[in-house]
Amino acid sequence: MTPRLRLDIEKCYDSFELHVELEVGSEIMVLFGPSGAGKTTTLQAISGLLSPDAGEIEFDGEVFFRRSRPGDRVDLPARHRGVGYVFQGYALFPHLTALENVAFPLRGHKGRGKVEAAELLESMRLQHLAHRYPREMSGGQQQRVALARALAARPGILLLDEPFSAVDRPMRERLQRDLRRLQAELNLVVLCVTHNLEDAFGVGHRLAVVQDGRVQQVGRVDEVLRRPRDLRAAEVVGVSNVFHALVVEASADGLVLDWDGLRLEAPPQHAEVGERVPVYIRPEDIKVLYPDRRVGEALRTNRVTGTVVDHHATGSVASLRVDLSNGREVEVRFPEYTYTPLAISTGGALDLCLRRESIVLLTGPDVAVPPAAV
Amino acid sequence: MIGEALLMSLKVTAVATIAIVVVGLALGLVMARTRFFGKSVIETAILVPLVLPPTVVGYYLLLLLGSGGPLVEWFSLEVVFTWHAAAFASFVVGLPLMVQASKAAIAGVDPILENAARTLGSSEPGVFFRVTLPLARRGVLAGAVLGGARALGEFGATLMVAGNIPGRTQTMPLLIYDAVQRRDYVTANLMVLVMTGLAFFSLWAVRRLGDS
Numbered sequence: 001m002t003p004r005l006r007l008d009i010e011k012c013y014d015s016f017e018l019h020v021e022l023e024v025g026s027e028i029m030v031l032f033g034p035s036g037a038g039k040t041t042t043l044q045a046i047s048g049l050l051s052p053d054a055g056e057i058e059f060d061g062e063v064f065f066r067r068s069r070p071g072d073r074v075d076l077p078a079r080h081r082g083v084g085y086v087f088q089g090y091a092l093f094p095h096l097t098a099l100e101n102v103a104f105p106l107r108g109h110k111g112r113g114k115v116e117a118a119e120l121l122e123s124m125r126l127q128h129l130a131h132r133y134p135r136e137m138s139g140g141q142q143q144r145v146a147l148a149r150a151l152a153a154r155p156g157i158l159l160l161d162e163p164f165s166a167v168d169r170p171m172r173e174r175l176q177r178d179l180r181r182l183q184a185e186l187n188l189v190v191l192c193v194t195h196n197l198e199d200a201f202g203v204g205h206r207l208a209v210v211q212d213g214r215v216q217q218v219g220r221v222d223e224v225l226r227r228p229r230d231l232r233a234a235e236v237v238g239v240s241n242v243f244h245a246l247v248v249e250a251s252a253d254g255l256v257l258d259w260d261g262l263r264l265e266a267p268p269q270h271a272e273v274g275e276r277v278p279v280y281i282r283p284e285d286i287k288v289l290y291p292d293r294r295v296g297e298a299l300r301t302n303r304v305t306g307t308v309v310d311h312h313a314t315g316s317v318a319s320l321r322v323d324l325s326n327g328r329e330v331e332v333r334f335p336e337y338t339y340t341p342l343a344i345s346t347g348g349a350l351d352l353c354l355r356r357e358s359i360v361l362l363t364g365p366d367v368a369v370p371p372a373a374v
Numbered sequence: 375m376i377g378e379a380l381l382m383s384l385k386v387t388a389v390a391t392i393a394i395v396v397v398g399l400a401l402g403l404v405m406a407r408t409r410f411f412g413k414s415v416i417e418t419a420i421l422v423p424l425v426l427p428p429t430v431v432g433y434y435l436l437l438l439l440g441s442g443g444p445l446v447e448w449f450s451l452e453v454v455f456t457w458h459a460a461a462f463a464s465f466v467v468g469l470p471l472m473v474q475a476s477k478a479a480i481a482g483v484d485p486i487l488e489n490a491a492r493t494l495g496s497s498e499p500g501v502f503f504r505v506t507l508p509l510a511r512r513g514v515l516a517g518a519v520l521g522g523a524r525a526l527g528e529f530g531a532t533l534m535v536a537g538n539i540p541g542r543t544q545t546m547p548l549l550i551y552d553a554v555q556r557r558d559y560v561t562a563n564l565m566v567l568v569m570t571g572l573a574f575f576s577l578w579a580v581r582r583l584g585d586s
Contacts, residue, residue, distance in 0.1 A: 047493050048492070048493075049489050049492065049493070077492075078489075078492040078493050079492055079493075079494075079495045079496055079497060081493075083493060084493070085489075085490065085493040087486055087489075087490060089486070091484070091486045091487055091489070091490040093487060093490070093491075093505060093509075094487075094509065095508045095509055104491070104494050104496075104504070105494035105495045149494065150493075150494075152494075153494055153495055
C-alpha cells in the first residue's frame with residue numbers, strides 16, 4: 001500500500017500531549033482507542049480545523065501543514081484542503097433541507113449545484129429525503145446525508161468521527177458496506193474513528209491503536225486484535241484478560257506456562273524459562289464447553305473449570321465473568337445464540353478451554369504492568 | 375409640523391437602525407466568538423448607555439462631536455444641531471440592545487456547524503452569511519427591532535446634541551415635548567398614539583419571533 005497521507009504532528013494541552021505519526025494509503029484506516037485518546041484531535045488537524053504545535057501533514061505531495069523551525073510555516077485553510085469530514089452527530093445544517101445540505105459545497109457551480117446534489121442523493125438512494133430537514137430524518141438517514149454532503153465536494157480524504165455510534169445494527173452494516181464500496185470506487189483515503197471493535201472489524205482494512213495521544217500499533221485489523229504488540233495495545237483492544245504467568249518450558253514446539261497453579265500450553269513465542277511474562281487471550285477465544293458433547297481435538301488442552309460470577313447478553317454477544325480454579329477472573333464472550341442452551345446462571349460451574357493458539361505473550365518494547373491488569 | 379417631525383423621525387431612525395444592525399452584528403460576533411484581554415470592560419462600556427441618564431449620554435456626545443471635540447478638531451465635521459447628530463445619538467442608545475441580542479443568538483449556534491462549512495469549502499464570510507447568520511436570525515432580528523424602537527424613541531441625548539429645531543432636527547418625541555409645553559394637546563395626543571402603537575407593535579413582533 002503506497003502511503004498517500006503522511007502525518008507527524010504534535011500538540012500540547014495542559015494535561016495531555018498528542019504526538020501522532022501515521023501513513024495512510026487508499027484504504028480505510030480505523031483509529032481505535034478510548035475516548036480522550038486524541039482521535040478526534042487528529043482528524044481535526046488533518047482537516048485544518050486545528051493547528052498542531054509542530055510537525056507536518058502531507059497529502060499526495062501537497063503540504064497541508066508544516067511547522068518544523070521558526071519562519072517555516074505552512075497551514076493551508078480547511079476550505080482549500082479538500083477533506084470531507086463526517087462529524088460525530090453529523091453537523092447537518094438545520095436550516096437547510098437534505099438537498100440544500102448536499103448542494104452546500106457546490107454553490108460555485110451555479111444552477112448545476114442542485115442538479116449534481118440531486119444526482120448524488122440518488123446514487124446513495126436518498127432521493128426520497130431530498131426535501132426533508134435534518135430534524136425530520138432518523139439518525140441513520142442524517143448520517144447518510146452527511147456522508148453525501150462530505151463527498152459532494154469530491155474530497156481526496158474522507159474523515160469519519162464515530163459514524164456508527166448512533167445507528168442500529170442493520171443500518172450500521174449497510175453503512176459499512178456503502179463506505180467500503182465508496183472508498184474503492186472513489187479511491188479515497190479514509191480515516192474512521194471508533195471505539196467499537198465490531199465496527200473496526202466491519203469496516204477497516206487497517207487499524208491504528210491510539211492511546212494517550214500516541215499511535216501504539218498499526219496493522220491489519222485481525223492482526224492487531226489477535227496479536228496486540230504490547231500491554232498498552234492489548235488494554236485498548238481487549239481491556240480484560242491480561243495476566244502474568246511463569247514460563248516453565250520453552251521449545252520450538254511451544255511454551256508451557258504456569259499461571260498461578262494453572263498449566264497452560266501456548267504456541268512458540270520468544271520467551272525465557274523462568275521469566276514472568278504478560279499474557280493475553282481475547283474473550284472470544286475462551287471456549288465454553290457443552291457438558292453433554294464430545295470435545296474436539298483442538299480444545300483438549302488448556303481446560304479449566306470455573307464459576308460464573310456475572311453474565312449478561314447484549315444484542316448478539318453474551319459476556320461472562322468467570323472465576324477460574326486458580327482464583328483468577330477472566331472475561332468470556334460468545335455469540336448470543338449459544339447463550340440460552342447453555343442455561344448459564346451466576347454461581348454455576350462451567351468447563352472452559354483457553355485455546356492454545358490464542359495465547360499471546362505481550363512482549364512489546366515498553367511493557368509496563370499496571371497493577372489493575374495483573 | 376407633524377409631517378415634518380414624522381419624516382425626521384423616520385429618517386433618523388432608518389439611518390440609526392442600519393448602523394445599529396451593521397455595527398451591532400459585528401460586535402456581537404466578536405463578543406460571542408472571541409476571547410481577548412479587556413473584553414468584559416469593552417462589553418460593559420457598550421452597555422453603559424442603557425443605564426446612564428440620557429443627559430449624561432448627550433453630554434458625552436457633545437464632548438465627542440462638539441467644538442473642541444475630536445470630530446471638529448481632526449475632521450472639521452460640524453454635526454451638532456443637525457439631524458446627523460440626532461441619528462448618532464439614536465445609534466448610541468440603540469446599539470447595546472442589538473449587541474446583546476446578536477451576541478446571545480450567535481453564541482447559540484453550534485461552532486461544529488461553522489467548522490462543517492469550512493471543511494465544505496466556505497470562506498469566513500461564507501460561513502457567517504450562509505450558516506451563522508441564518509441560524510441566529512431570530513435573535514438578530516429581535517435585537518434589530520428593539521434597537522430600532524429604542525432609536526425611534528430617543529429624546530434626551532438628541533435634545534442635547536441636535537437641539538429641537540422644527541423641520542431640521544425635531545423628531546416625534548421632541549415634538550410631543552414641544553406640543554405639551556404649548557398646550558397643543560391635539561398634536562400631543564396624536565403623536566403619543568402613534569408612538570405607543572409603534573412601540574407596542576415592535577414588542578409584539580419580538581415576542582412572536584421568540585415564540586416561533
